[in-house]
Amino acid sequence: MRIAFYSMTGNVRRFIKGSRLETQYELYEITEANKNDKFPGPFVLVTSTYGFGGVPGAVESFLEVNHTGLVAVASSGNRNWGSNFAKAGEHIQEQYRVPLLMKFELHGTDKDRESFKEKVGSFHESIGREEVQSY
Template identity: 90%
Template structure:
């Protein structure tokens, strides 16, 4: 599959449910970041979806994955729990600042249907722009 890959990390299963509920498998290659593959190099450009841990932190496997693959990072979306107040889904903000990429969205836990539709639209616009770049390059 050409175009954007969706890389995701799910600490408690919420991000995995968000991805699966978005029915993205037909359009995008999905890459689940795990302890076993967190240091593997991927060659495709990707949108990252991650959970947030503790008081707004980026999960360690995601940090490791980005150390190896940050050049392909196009954008980030993050999950969290609104009970954490200003630290809600803060991992996405940290990644946005560190790697200077857009924060597509924050969503609570496994997201709502509206969140999943919004995510699909936003990823779709990245996929279209990548396709145009590939067609226009000589």
């Protein structure tokens, strides 16, 4: 399992680093330089929200190339935007028909990071069972 993330202002990067996942999962930061590169799945995407609830352009480009490996999404935002809070995650959930793991504000809290680790761990276990189990 891999975790791809995009951080526009540094909040998502801080959330990912604070989650201390680098020993368990491959972490991949989406940038303008690599947004069109092929990234092998399966992966969970963590993204910030742009403007009034939009998906950042770099993330849209990344998903055009890599959407087949996407298994879930989480998004960051600011509650000051009301109903548009972390809305990028909802847009990606709807477009690619994947679960929205969670929304968190800015760089998240310790509780948010623990919740994220548990949810990613559950997806990782499920994917591992699917790969081993024969039908």
